[in-house]
Amino acid sequence: MSATTIDASRLTLLLNELRLPAIKHLWQQFAQRSDKEGWPAARFLMALAEHEVAERDRRRIERHLGEAKLPVARREFALEAAIQRLDRYHLLILDDLVYVTKDQAETSVLFELISARYERRSVLITANQPFGEWGKVFQDPAMTLAAVDRLVHHATIFEMNVESYRRRTALARKKTGPGRTAQYATTKNVESVTPSDNQTGT
Numbered sequence: 001m002s003a004t005t006i007d008a009s010r011l012t013l014l015l016n017e018l019r020l021p022a023i024k025h026l027w028q029q030f031a032q033r034s035d036k037e038g039w040p041a042a043r044f045l046m047a048l049a050e051h052e053v054a055e056r057d058r059r060r061i062e063r064h065l066g067e068a069k070l071p072v073a074r075r076e077f078a079l080e081a082a083i084q085r086l087d088r089y090h091l092l093i094l095d096d097l098v099y100v101t102k103d104q105a106e107t108s109v110l111f112e113l114i115s116a117r118y119e120r121r122s123v124l125i126t127a128n129q130p131f132g133e134w135g136k137v138f139q140d141p142a143m144t145l146a147a148v149d150r151l152v153h154h155a156t157i158f159e160m161n162v163e164s165y166r167r168r169t170a171l172a173r174k175k176t177g178p179g180r181t182a183q184y185a186t187t188k189n190v191e192s193v194t195p196s197d198n199q200t201g202t
Contacts, residue, residue, distance in 0.1 A: 008028070011027070012024055015027075020052055021055070022048075022051050022052040022054075022055035022056075023048045023049075023051070023052050026048065026051055027048060030044060030047055030048055031044070053146060056142065057111070057115070057142075057143070057146050060108075060140065060142070060143060061108050061111060061112055064104045064105060064107075064108035079109060079112070083112065083113055083116050086113070086117075087116070087117075087120075087121060089121070090121060090122055091121070091122045091123075091124060092113075092117065092121065092122070092123050092124070093123075093124045093125075093126075094123065094124070094125045094126070095126050096126060096127065096128065097125050097126065097127045097137060098127045098128060098129040098133060098134060098136055098137055104139060104140075107137060107138045107139060107140070107143065108143075110137070110138075110147075111138065111143055111146070111147050114147050114150055114151065115150060118150045118153075119153075119154070123151070125151065130159075131148050131152075134147070134148060
């Protein structure tokens, strides 16, 4: 038994102990590629870590979909078909993403949509909370981290610390009063319109 085989066997045991199954299956393949292409150690480690996270995300989504107890036609076909339909659009807009708390099944679907469009199609998201509050969207902290990581990778982020225009309009309306009275705010009844109403004075 060579030293390489002994090291590989020991590494397999260590990866099992650390519960890193994706790295256990991929490290030799990536090691060969790293040696061939002269990767820095940091790139080699990053590649392994990214695949481990992606595999965990995939298993987590499968688990959440299973817990949602959706019918097998809906779980496996309807969702995939819906994502494929959305794939026709180069830009997808998700407005007020953090506004409503979502359950596990909904967050799993949302994460799958984000993952499907990652580095392929554009997504524009508006939210009234910073990323630190996105635990309200993705109840699983690991899923929150993975989703935010994908969204910000190639993103342009606009942070607007401005007053709500709705609040500003409401305050302005309060200062100026309620506006015109009801008798002038609505049009006259058609039956009560006289010929002189439709004629201009001379």
